[in-house]
Amino acid sequence: MSYRRETYDYAMSQLEIRRSKALSELTQHREEVFRKVPQLSELEKRISSTGFSIYRIIMAGNDVADKIKKLEEENLQLNKQFIDLLVSNGFPSDYLEIKYYCDKCQDTGFVNGQQCTCLKDLLKQEASRKLNSLTPMKLCTFDSFKLDYYPDNSNENGMSPRERMRSIYNYCKKYADEFSLDSPSIIMQGATGLGKTHLSLAIAKSAIDLGHDVIYGSSYNLLNKIERERFGRDEDNDSYNNLLECDLLILDDLGTEYTSAYISATIYSIINTRLLSSKPTIISTNLSMEEMLERYSDRIVSRILGSYERLVFVGKDIRLEKIKRNM
């Protein structure tokens, strides 16, 4: 499970906020309690001085065990008195204990060197928030994907668009449920409005929930950003590496980017590097195979044809179908 650096930075800063909130709450409680019940402040001083006495007894060196035992009893007694007084003044008995958001890791994010579940949750939430801020992902789920928009009349191959789309839907659902770095790359082809973006976002959401680091973007936006970084017109400059390294890259609407030798080399490099390092990529495009061959070099098309799972979407533009049904 790897996330982008800024996602980690965000999660760590959230943990820091939680820690300082816990501390400032404790400070607030102490001030409140000692202001209302000054006796408690006196008691606390006595309790901490018993600790100091134990240290002195050990240094002095005779009858150590006996004396320590007596002091410990005294300490216990004082603590009990302290809690009784606290409670009798209307405070909860644990009012002066520090309250972490997460007890397991005390808001450090780690337990025995392992990421705590609270840190994992923060990372997931942030990754998904980022994706959501760019796209209306909430609406694009497997549940909201309906097959009855696709015609169920058979074509010459004997399979209706609805049947074909059902098998594509099932494939994508299974892919999403079982997503891992071993999953294959996918190319989704087909005309506008057939659900390519919808299904790729549904997969993205599921991969994020499984703890993966997902980048989604239109080919136009992502490549534009890389080019701006490359030629020094953008502040941050790790988009390119992020695209190469994320667990799942969704390159939507291939064919909408500008064409240039630089962009063409970048597309090849993204596809090739990710295949070599076994990182799944989902590409969607309105271009047919012929149009792809016209637009891209042979090596790009043959890389995709040779190594990607190909899903050809069919049917009628769902946007129009939805409008018709609402009339």
Ligand SMILES: Nc1ncnc2c1ncn2[C@@H]1O[C@H](COP(=O)(O)OP(=O)(O)O)[C@@H](O)[C@H]1O
């Ligand atoms: N099978 C479907 N069921 C419900 N809504 C769909 C379906 N397919 C597409 N849509 C919706 O129709 C619109 C266009 O779909 P989209 O996925 O953007 O198409 P594409 O990417 O193939 O051009 C979106 O609002 C999408 O949520």
Ligand SMILES: [Mg+2]
């Ligand atoms: Mg689309």
Ligand SMILES: [Zn+2]
């Ligand atoms: Zn935790």
